Amino acid sequence: MSLAPAAPLPGLEPRRPNAMPIYLDNQSSTRLDPRVLDAMLPFFTEQFGNPHSTSHAYGRIAAEAIEQARSEVAALIQADPRELVFTSGATESNNLAIKGAAHFARLYPRSGQPRDHIVTLTTEHKCVLESCLQLEREGFRVTYLPVEPTGLVALDALEAALTERTLLVSVMAAHNEIGVIQPLAEIGALCRSKGVLFHSDAAQAVGKIALDVEAMQIDLLSISGHKVYGPKGIGALYVRRRPRARLLPLIDGGGQERGLRSGTLPTPLCVGIGRAAAIAAAEMTDEAVRLRRLRDRLQTGLARRVPGLRLNGDAERRLPGNLNFCFPGIPAIKLIEACPGIAISTGSACTSASVEPSYVLRALGLSDADANTGIRIGLGRFTTPEEVDFAIDALAAGASRLAAETAMAGQGGTPI
Amino acid sequence: MSGGAARHGIMARTETYLDWNATAPLRPEAAAAMSAALARCGNPSSVHRWGRAARQAVEHARSAVAALLDAPPEGVVFVSGGTEANHLALLGAGRDRVLVSAVEHDSVLRAVPEAERIPVDREGIVVPEALDRLLAADPRPALVSVMLANNETGVVQPVAEIAAIAHANGALFHCDAVQAAGKIALDASAIGADLVTLSAHKLGGPPGVGALVVTGELELTPLLRGGGQERRRRAGTENLVGIAGFAAAAIAAGEEIAVYDRVRALRNALEADVAEAASEAVVLGAAAPRLPNTSAIAMPGVTAETQVIALDLDGVMVSAGAACSSGKVVPSHVLEAMGVGPDLAGSTIRVSLGSTSSEADIAHFLRAWTALYRRCRDFSVGARAA
Numbered sequence: 001m002s003l004a005p006a007a008p009l010p011g012l013e014p015r016r017p018n019a020m021p022i023y024l025d026n027q028s029s030t031r032l033d034p035r036v037l038d039a040m041l042p043f044f045t046e047q048f049g050n051p052h053s054t055s056h057a058y059g060r061i062a063a064e065a066i067e068q069a070r071s072e073v074a075a076l077i078q079a080d081p082r083e084l085v086f087t088s089g090a091t092e093s094n095n096l097a098i099k100g101a102a103h104f105a106r107l108y109p110r111s112g113q114p115r116d117h118i119v120t121l122t123t124e125h126k127c128v129l130e131s132c133l134q135l136e137r138e139g140f141r142v143t144y145l146p147v148e149p150t151g152l153v154a155l156d157a158l159e160a161a162l163t164e165r166t167l168l169v170s171v172m173a174a175h176n177e178i179g180v181i182q183p184l185a186e187i188g189a190l191c192r193s194k195g196v197l198f199h200s201d202a203a204q205a206v207g208k209i210a211l212d213v214e215a216m217q218i219d220l221l222s223i224s225g226h227k228v229y230g231p232k233g234i235g236a237l238y239v240r241r242r243p244r245a246r247l248l249p250l251i252d253g254g255g256q257e258r259g260l261r262s263g264t265l266p267t268p269l270c271v272g273i274g275r276a277a278a279i280a281a282a283e284m285t286d287e288a289v290r291l292r293r294l295r296d297r298l299q300t301g302l303a304r305r306v307p308g309l310r311l312n313g314d315a316e317r318r319l320p321g322n323l324n325f326c327f328p329g330i331p332a333i334k335l336i337e338a339c340p341g342i343a344i345s346t347g348s349a350c351t352s353a354s355v356e357p358s359y360v361l362r363a364l365g366l367s368d369a370d371a372n373t374g375i376r377i378g379l380g381r382f383t384t385p386e387e388v389d390f391a392i393d394a395l396a397a398g399a400s401r402l403a404a405e406t407a408m409a410g411q412g413g414t415p416i
Numbered sequence: 417m418s419g420g421a422a423r424h425g426i427m428a429r430t431e432t433y434l435d436w437n438a439t440a441p442l443r444p445e446a447a448a449a450m451s452a453a454l455a456r457c458g459n460p461s462s463v464h465r466w467g468r469a470a471r472q473a474v475e476h477a478r479s480a481v482a483a484l485l486d487a488p489p490e491g492v493v494f495v496s497g498g499t500e501a502n503h504l505a506l507l508g509a510g511r512d513r514v515l516v517s518a519v520e521h522d523s524v525l526r527a528v529p530e531a532e533r534i535p536v537d538r539e540g541i542v543v544p545e546a547l548d549r550l551l552a553a554d555p556r557p558a559l560v561s562v563m564l565a566n567n568e569t570g571v572v573q574p575v576a577e578i579a580a581i582a583h584a585n586g587a588l589f590h591c592d593a594v595q596a597a598g599k600i601a602l603d604a605s606a607i608g609a610d611l612v613t614l615s616a617h618k619l620g621g622p623p624g625v626g627a628l629v630v631t632g633e634l635e636l637t638p639l640l641r642g643g644g645q646e647r648r649r650r651a652g653t654e655n656l657v658g659i660a661g662f663a664a665a666a667i668a669a670g671e672e673i674a675v676y677d678r679v680r681a682l683r684n685a686l687e688a689d690v691a692e693a694a695s696e697a698v699v700l701g702a703a704a705p706r707l708p709n710t711s712a713i714a715m716p717g718v719t720a721e722t723q724v725i726a727l728d729l730d731g732v733m734v735s736a737g738a739a740c741s742s743g744k745v746v747p748s749h750v751l752e753a754m755g756v757g758p759d760l761a762g763s764t765i766r767v768s769l770g771s772t773s774s775e776a777d778i779a780h781f782l783r784a785w786t787a788l789y790r791r792c793r794d795f796s797v798g799a800r801a802a
Contacts, residue, residue, distance in 0.1 A: 021465055023457060028467070029653065031457035044447060044622060050439035055724040056733035058433065088496030088624065091642040091652030127642020127651050134641055226459075226653060233496065233624045233655025250639060253499045253523030262523055263499030264439065264617065266624025266658070336464065343464035 021343045022387045026321055026380030027176050027204060028345060032272075033229040033381065039275035040231065043268035051265050052256060062267040069274025073236050076277040077202075077221060078212040085237045085257045086270055090203035091127040092250070093222035093237040096261065097199045098131040098170055100247030101220065102140055105167050107248060115167035119143045121153055122363045124172055128201055132170075141165075149365050150314040151180035159190055168197045173205035173221075177347045177360045177376055178313030179322025181209060188217030197245055203227050203235070207280030208288070208319055213238055219245040225269065229381055230276030234269035237261075287381060291320035294379050298388045299323060305396035312361055312374060321379035326366070327395075330402045332375050338398035342391050345376050431731045432780040436618075436770035437567050437595055437710060438735055442661070443620035449664035450622065453657040460654050461643060474654050477663030481627055484597060484666040485612060487604040491630040493649045494659050498594040498615035499523035500639065501628040502561075504650065505590040505611040506531075508636040511559035515550055515587075517542045517573070518753035524561050524592055525749070534562070539704035540571040540754045544581055551585035558587040564596035564607065568737050568750045568766055569701035570710025572596065579608025588634070594618050594626075598669035599676055599707050604631045614666075616658065620771075621665030625658035675771045680708030683769055686778045687711055693786045694793075700756060700764060709773075712751075714764040715785075718792045723765050723785075730784035734767050 023031065043065060049058025051066050067081065074081040087093045098118070105115045120132055122144045132142040143161045148154055153171060162169070169191050174181045184200060191198035199220035205211060206221075207228035213221055221238035225231050239245050239260065253262030303309050308328040324347075327335055332346045347358040357371035366374070375395075379388070433441070453473060458466030460474045474494070482489040495501045498521075506514055506527040514531040516524050519540050525531070534547050542562055551558060560582040565572045575591055582589040591609035593602060598619030604612060610632055617623035630636065630649075642651030690697050690713055700712040715723060720736035727734055737748045751761035767781065 020469075023466060025459070025462055025464065025466070028462050029457060029459035032454055037454055044442050044450065048439060048441045050435070050617075050623075053435055053438045053733075053735055055721075055735055056435065056728045057431070058435070058733060059438070088500070088655070089652045092496070092640050094642070095640045095651075125642065127640070130641030130651065224653075231655075231657060232653055233658045251500050251503050251523075252526035253502070253521070255522070262526070263497045264615075264623050266497075266617075266622065268622065269624045269655075269658070340465070343458075343462070343466045345462055345464065345467075 021341050022390060023343050024377050024379060024383065024387070024391055025343050025345050026378035026383070027179070027227070027376060028378065029226050029232070030229045030380050031382055032231060033276060033279060035279060036230055036272050036275045040268040040272040043271050047267070049267075051267050052254065066265055066267055066270045069270045072274035072278040072281075073223065076207060076211070076281045077223075077238060078214050079238050080241060082258075083238055083241050085239055085260045086265055086273075087235045087237055087261055088233055089235040090201065090222045090224035090227070091235075093224075093235045094125070094127045094201050095131050096237055096247065096250050097220040097222060098128065098168065099135060100250060100260075101168050101197055101199070101245065102135050103248040104246045108246070113164045115165055117141045117143070117163055117165040118168045118170065119145060119158065119161045119166060120170040121145050121147055121172070123147050123151060123175065123360045124170065125176055125201055125203070128170055128172070147363055151175060151178045151312070151360075151364055152314055152317065153182055153187070155183065155186055155190065158187065162190070162194050162196060166194065166196045168199055170199040170201065173200045173202035173211065174209060174319045175313065175360070176204050177358060178324045178364070179204070179318035180313040181205065181317045181319065184211075184216040184218065191219075192217045204319060207277065207284060208321070210284070213240070223273075225273040225276060228276050228280055231269050231272040234266060234273045236273065288320040291379055291383075294383060294385060294388050295321060295323060297385065298377065298379070298392060301389070301392035302395060305392070306399050312364060312366070321383070323377040323379075325375050325377070326370055326373045327375060327399050328373065329406055330399055331372050334402055335375060335395070335398050338402055339394045341394050346374060347376055430776075430780055431733070432777045433733050434767045434769060434773070434777065434781060435733050435735050436773075437766060437768035439617050439623065440620045440770055441772075442622060443665050443668050445668040446621050446661040446665040450657050450661040453660035456656070460656065461645065470654075470656055473656060474659055477659045480663035481614065481666050482629065484614070484670050485602050485604040485629055487612070487629050487631050490647070491632075493628045493630065493636070493646045494654060494662075495626050495628055495650055496624060496655070497626040498592070498613055498618070501613040501615070501626045502592055503527045504628050504636065504639045505613060506559065506561060508639055508649075509559045509588055509590070509611065509634065510637055511557050511588060513554060513556045513558040514561065515547070515558055516561045517563065519566050519571075519750045520561060520563055521567055521592060521594070524563070531561075534560075536753050538755050540566060540569055540701050540750065541704055542573055542578055544574070544577055547578060548581050548585070551581065551587055558582075558585070559590060560587050561590040561592065563592040563594075564602075565593075565600070565707045565710075566701070566750060567595045568748060569712045569754075570595070570707035570768075571701040572600070572705040572707060575607050575609065583608070595710075596707065598666075598673070599709055601673050604629065610634055616662035616665060619665050619669045621662040622658050625655050625662045627662070672771060676708040679769050679771065679773060682773060682775065682778055683709055683711055686767065686781065687713070689778075689782050690785065693782070694789050697789075698760065700751060700754065709769040711767045712764050713767060714760050715789055715792070716760060716763055717796060718763050718788070720763055720765050723763070723788060726788045727765075727781075727784050730787070732781050732784045734765050734781075736765055
């Protein structure tokens with residue numbers, strides 16, 4: 001039985017009226033790399049054993065494949081394989097890291113001050129913020145630090161926020177909307193010097209930029225499969241062994257994953273994230289150069305044709321494939337509608353169905369009106385220069401048409 | 417499975433998989449649905465066309481999974497598997513007091529370690545009067561969790577009666593139907609549960625996906641917070657491929673349920689043959705209603721670990737109990753709750769059949785099992801004589 005897709009992947013066939021749009025939403029999700037799919041296929045079918053049934057060959061083969069995958073994921077972030085816990089995705093990893101650390105600290109307090117304070121940023125992903133809000137309801141205190149207009153954290157403000165009672169700092173490695181890369185090594189050094197755990201949601205960063213949990217002194221790091229050309233439904237949490245980051249599990253039961261995450265491991269998904277990690281490790285450097293070139297092409301091309309176009313987030317310290325623009329005076333949702341040939345978004349997929357302006361852009365100091373004009377463009381492994389040129393044309397044409405309409409409406413005229 | 421098996425020192429020979437309660441092979445229908453889903457990219461929460469196509473696939477799957485239980489589609493919350501679903505049910509229902517049967521899966525028992533235990537009788541069946549007494553003794557709003565069928569013995573609980581007792585006492589009822597789904601016909605209203613747990617990989621879908629089905633209006637407190645997915649009951653980007661495979665497997669399992677009449681006949685034949693070969697062999701829970709595919713067989717005097725290893729060397733794959741803990745050999749809490757002594761419990765293996773199990777599989781098991789039994793008996797007779 002074959003699982004291989006027969007037809008060409010959608011989006012790559014020649015443009016037709018009903019063809020799928022060009023995919024430029026790679027911060028939302030990425031296409032499964034065919035090489036990852038090939039690695040996964042046998043584990044969907046003939047190698048179906050339960051990896052925890054080690055009394056027989058089916059189970060042992062599955063278990064061995066999972067350990068191989070664990071090593072591949074660990075290698076990508078310079079960790080020991082024993083420090084990787086497989087989860088159902090980055091949302092679960094973030095929930096486990098934050099709530100797990102807090103609950104452990106409450107159950108097993110260290111001597112001295114109780115550690116019941118968490119510091120995070122106002123621009124974190126919803127699943128980090130929601131986990132923190134839940135902990136506040138449970139009696140923990142949380143500081144939500146504002147960011148600079150660039151989207152970066154101010155290190156002195158972070159240092160000032162830390163107290164004797166601070167347990168954990170959670171800062172996203174690379175941002176899902178504006179792509180900015182935080183100064184992880186500096187944050188790590190600061191946290192270590194204060195005996196505070198450092199958690200980083202690296203769902204967007206893993207496999208895109210070099211990460212080293214040792215050099216950066218990261219204690220907990222969240223990883224997603226489907227953001228790095230792997231499958232949906234799998235992620236991992238790095239949990240430092242020395243000095244050990246202690247967590248209480250969110251999901252208990254059979255005691256899998258060293259007691260930190262029970263449930264039968266999905267072997268094909270684990271194999272998929274492992275292969276995705278191995279590919280990223282091998283190709284990341286060259287791919288970053290290629291993506292940066294495409295990104296610059298898009299940015300330059302668009303800036304030339306859209307007056308007043310503004311880039312959100314730091315221009316230098318950002319993911320190679322990410323752009324986030326304000327198209328002045330043009331509501332993002334209108335622009336998306338005007339460009340049916342490209343798949344782009346206003347921001348985080350989790351909240352992109354809502355009509356609220358992006359809380360991330362608001363946190364950069366943008367007004368509601370400006371934040372409503374924000375468009376996120378995510379280039380990825382399968383993006384071609386032709387697609388970038390097509391996107392420039394589509395966005396520039398859409399923007400100029402909408403600007404003309406707005407101008408006419410402003411003059412009391414009616415669009416024809 | 418030759419390449420990998422050879423690496424593990426197993427020579428090419430007949431291999432017989434009788435560990436379906438640990439995980440079932442992927443159904444071809446699920447593979448086809450996953451193949452189609454794998455060709456798509458897109459986050460179901462995205463507004464653009466790729467996102468909308470993914471959303472449509474998820475909602476279609478939701479209806480298919482709901483149909484397995486004859487439950488409303490909007491009640492289906494997709495999660496990462498049975499373990500998470502059980503946690504969401506027990507921790508998310510918002511009841512301070514939780515009562516669980518003594519034979520529940522570890523993912524229930526450990527979700528709320530302080531939960532009160534409802535005793536079972538010698539066949540592993542919940543004692544309804546005991547539940548009634550426990551509920552009546554404490555007026556706090558409670559949640560009762562009793563599995564539909566046990567993973568180790570296959571014993572099926574009288575869930576309708578349990579649900580009635582729970583509801584009469586103002587309690588919610590959660591039913592872990594992970595092992596029963598796909599093996600016996602299910603109907604949410606007949607089960608009477610407010611919450612039902614399902615797992616894809618036990619019914620021929622992929623691992624890494626499951627569902628908690630809410631049959632009524634119950635509000636759930638999420639276990640995982642973040643984006644507003646699954647009607648705010650479970651955050652995280654949906655496992656699109658897994659969900660598509662789950663749905664296809666659920667449809668196929670529902671259509672194929674009659675196959676289990678044949679499986680039951682095979683299982684019964686296996687037990688009859690075991691009894692004939694060894695008069696002291698015991699089938700645990702045999703007097704109770706059971707799943708058609710499961711057999712917990714004790715070979716007194718021979719540890720389960722020895723049996724599992726010896727059978728594996730002969731190419732027959734079974735387990736010593738639940739897969740989750742089968743890496744480590746610990747006494748089964750299920751058998752202990754049934755009053756089975758440690759010696760007998762420690763010599764019990766689980767044989768679980770599936771929809772493609774054949775007479776040849778049963779014959780292979782019987783050859784290997786009988787040979788082992790004779791070797792051990794002769795050895796112990798020899799030891800006594802010496």
